[in-house]
Amino acid sequence: MLDVSHIDVYYGDLQALWDVSLTIEDSRIATLVGSNGAGKSTVMKSISGLLRPKTGKIFFNGVRLDKIPAHRIVELGISMVPEGRRLFPRMSILENLEVGASPEPARKMRQDTLAWIYEVFPILKERSKQRAGTLSGGEQQMLAIGRALMSQPKLLLIDEMSLGLSPIVVREISRVLRDINKTKKLTILLVEQDVQLALSLADVGYVIENGRIVGQGSASDLRCSEQVKEAYLGISSAGKAD
Amino acid sequence: MNSVIQTLLIGVIIGSLYGLVALGFGLIMGVMKFVNIAHGSFIIIGGFISYWLFTFLGIDPYLSIPLVMIGMFVMGLVLYQLLFSPLLKLPRPEMRLDKSLLITFGVIWILDNIETLIWTPNARTIITSYSASTLNIAGIRLSYTGLIGLGIAVMAAVALHFTLTRTYFGKHVRAASEDSGAASLSGINVRRVYLISCGIAAALAGVAGAVIVTSYSITPSSGLSWLLTAMVVIVLAGEGNITYILPAGIVLGVIQSASTLVVSPAYQQPIALIIFILILMIRPHGLFASR
Numbered sequence: 074m075l076d077v078s079h080i081d082v083y084y085g086d087l088q089a090l091w092d093v094s095l096t097i098e099d100s101r102i103a104t105l106v107g108s109n110g111a112g113k114s115t116v117m118k119s120i121s122g123l124l125r126p127k128t129g130k131i132f133f134n135g136v137r138l139d140k141i142p143a144h145r146i147v148e149l150g151i152s153m154v155p156e157g158r159r160l161f162p163r164m165s166i167l168e169n170l171e172v173g174a175s176p177e178p179a180r181k182m183r184q185d186t187l188a189w190i191y192e193v194f195p196i197l198k199e200r201s202k203q204r205a206g207t208l209s210g211g212e213q214q215m216l217a218i219g220r221a222l223m224s225q226p227k228l229l230l231i232d233e234m235s236l237g238l239s240p241i242v243v244r245e246i247s248r249v250l251r252d253i254n255k256t257k258k259l260t261i262l263l264v265e266q267d268v269q270l271a272l273s274l275a276d277v278g279y280v281i282e283n284g285r286i287v288g289q290g291s292a293s294d295l296r297c298s299e300q301v302k303e304a305y306l307g308i309s310s311a312g313k314a315d
Numbered sequence: 316m317n318s319v320i321q322t323l324l325i326g327v328i329i330g331s332l333y334g335l336v337a338l339g340f341g342l343i344m345g346v347m348k349f350v351n352i353a354h355g356s357f358i359i360i361g362g363f364i365s366y367w368l369f370t371f372l373g374i375d376p377y378l379s380i381p382l383v384m385i386g387m388f389v390m391g392l393v394l395y396q397l398l399f400s401p402l403l404k405l406p407r408p409e410m411r412l413d414k415s416l417l418i419t420f421g422v423i424w425i426l427d428n429i430e431t432l433i434w435t436p437n438a439r440t441i442i443t444s445y446s447a448s449t450l451n452i453a454g455i456r457l458s459y460t461g462l463i464g465l466g467i468a469v470m471a472a473v474a475l476h477f478t479l480t481r482t483y484f485g486k487h488v489r490a491a492s493e494d495s496g497a498a499s500l501s502g503i504n505v506r507r508v509y510l511i512s513c514g515i516a517a518a519l520a521g522v523a524g525a526v527i528v529t530s531y532s533i534t535p536s537s538g539l540s541w542l543l544t545a546m547v548v549i550v551l552a553g554e555g556n557i558t559y560i561l562p563a564g565i566v567l568g569v570i571q572s573a574s575t576l577v578v579s580p581a582y583q584q585p586i587a588l589i590i591f592i593l594i595l596m597i598r599p600h601g602l603f604a605s606r
Contacts, residue, residue: 085406121500147502159497161490171483172490175502180483224502 074099074260075120075151075228080129080139082112082119089115090284092129097228097277100258102250104275104292106268106305112284113264114156117232120262121153122146133228148176152226156233156264158217162206166197166216169205173223182225190219193249211242218246222253228260235267243267247274268305272296280305317454322572328461330568331468332526334561337545337552338471339519345555346492346512348408349399349415353422354545355538357517360426361387361524362533363434369441376441377463380525384518391517395510398422403506408495423539430535438532446529464526471522472561475515479557488512492555540584547591553601563602 075097082090090112097103105113118124120131122143131138138146152173161169170190174183191198194215200208205216214234221229231250235243251274253259265271272278272292280288280301288300295301340354351357361383368379398418402411449456479485491498491508499505527533527541544567551563570590571583594602 123496123500142504142506143499144502144504147500152502153500155497155500159494159500161493161497163493164486164489168486168489172486172498172503173501175483175487179502220501 074134075262076132077116077120078130078132080119080126080131082115082124082126084115084124088284090119090126093281093284093286094129095279095286095289097260097262100254100260101277102254102261102263102275104263104265104271104278105281106265106271106278106295106301107281108305109266111281113281114232115284116281117153117156117230117262117264120146121151121230144175147224147226150225150227151230152221152224152228153230154214154217154221154232154234156236158213160205160208160213160216160220162204164205165202166205166208167201169216169220170197170223173220174225176224179223179225183223186223186225190222193253194219211238211246214238214242214246218249226259228262230262230264232264234263234265235270243270250274268301272301319576321455321457322576323569324455324457325461326569326572327565328457328465328568329572330565331465331561332523332530332564333544333548333567334564335464335468335471335519335523335526336541337548337560337564338475338557339516339523340542340545341549341552341554341557341560342475342512342516342519344549345557346488347399347509348411349402349419350412351394351419351516352416352542353394353419353426353538354516354520355540355542356423356426356430357387357390357520357538358524358527358541359430359533359535359538360390361521362528363430363439363524364521365525365528366434366439366441366533369443375443376525376529377467380467380522383521383525387521387524388514388518391514391520392510394422394517395513399509399513400506403509427535427538434535436534436536438534439528440532441529443529458530460529464530467522467526468561468564471519475519476558484508484511544587547587550591550594551602553603556601556603559601559603566602 077093077095080090080093081088093116105116107113115124119126122138126139133149133151136149161172170187174180174186196212197216197219208216234246250261254261263271263275272295275292278292278295279286336358340351343349343351364383364386365376365379368374368382369376402414405411405414445459449458450462479489487503487508490501490503491505495505548560548564548567551567552559567587567590571586574582574586
């Protein structure tokens with residue numbers, strides 16, 4: 074479904090990704106794990122069109138993504154929940170969701186999609202008139218996911234899903250994601266600092282370090298691999314403690 | 316007592332015109348973070364178009380407003396394509412402010428000179444059969460042109476408000492103004508939103524020009540003084556608070572007008588600037604800002 078092949082990405086003169094390749098198959102949950110600054114978000118921004126790779130190509134169902142603008146990529150069926158959620162804080166929850174249904178086909182179905190999202194996250198329905206900026210962190214993440222789903226994506230990119238959220242909220246959102254993946258056959262690419270969580274949700278995983286892919290495999294293999302255990306599982310449990 | 320009420324009502328009328336002048340300027344600034352200091356020149360061009368339609372074709376200045384708007388809308392699109400769209404390549408949106416300020420300052424010179432070539436430096440105004448007539452109620456006299464101007468300003472502001480809050484396009488505009496990156500991630504064609512907003516802003520400048528030319532005389536260089544007032548209004552309203560632009564304009568108009576009861580009318584412009592500085596000192600986010 075998604076095929077990122079050999080991309081180099083720069084911020085100005087600064088190279089952030091070296092020869093990154095990854096493939097995601099239909100209706101899977103994939104994850105990209107790595108420490109802070111490893112380049113996870115850069116990969117996500119390159120797929121969603123916010124950044125342009127200098128070399129390499131990105132294909133989605135045979136369509137080349139790295140030459141078309143971000144809003145067209147959404148129309149093709151890739152939707153991203155950006156890091157930090159980036160809601161429209163002065164707009165209501167309902168308006169945030171409506172804006173998510175901007176591509177033409179999604180716009181026609183928006184009442185149905187909206188009903189479904191309210192079913193998945195009932196809190197959003199209760200607060201639909203409230204400004205997005207007034208929501209708690211967990212509710213904001215739910216809204217961000219809801220907004221991304223409003224465009225009827227085939228592939229959902231989630232950048233730092235659990236950042237700053239309580240374990241209860243993380244569990245709730247994880248359950249919803251797993252559910253949507255199963256029932257709607259939605260493919261998901263998850264970027265996570267919490268490696269344990271990411272590998273428990275995902276089918277396959279990629280490990281990124283200093284802008285390079287250094288490991289890949291099924292989630293269960295990665296969980297057992299010495300490399301991941303040493304580098305991340307140790308760090309992530311220490312990170313939870315403080 | 317009547318003269319006090321009359322003075323305040325005249326303030327409302329003038330203030331609504333300030334609001335109308337500031338509307339398009341505030342839209343561009345709120346949505347794109349561009350300072351279009353040439354907005355005043357756009358207003359004057361709108362006024363001259365209205366003047367021509369009246370002088371050569373005999374079309375009533377209020378009836379010709381839709382024509383002026385269409386012409387100015389196209390000008391807004393051209394301005395965006397030629398000058399603003401290259402600025403979007405700047406790495407950070409904050410950098411748009413000063414760059415657009417410099418560029419549109421140059422636009423003022425170009426437009427004002429073109430206006431002088433076409434319309435000569437002479438002051439122009441539209442005098443209709445009803446220009447001198449006034450509405451008299453209980454000893455208060457208000458000119459019809461002023462009252463019609465007030466009505467048009469309110470209509471324009473309400474129309475813009477409902478466009479921004481009730482239509483899909485308006486929600487796209489607001490989303491793009493809050494976070495253009497997140498907007499394009501939501502499937503919004505941000506450049507198209509910018510382009511059309513620019514057109515709407517220029518069309519609003521056209522409306523303001525058409526209203527101004529019925530009550531004031533215009534010259535190719537008179538745009539800047541209107542624009543300066545518009546900037547005071549924007550500061551009063553708070554940047555990005557498009558809904559409060561008209562109320563802020565009216566507040567400014569009433570204060571200016573009320574001041575003539577105490578000091579000489581010559582102090583109106585300085586009073587606007589004093590308010591400008593006071594607001595920046597006390598409530599830098601604007602009089603109506605919730606932040």
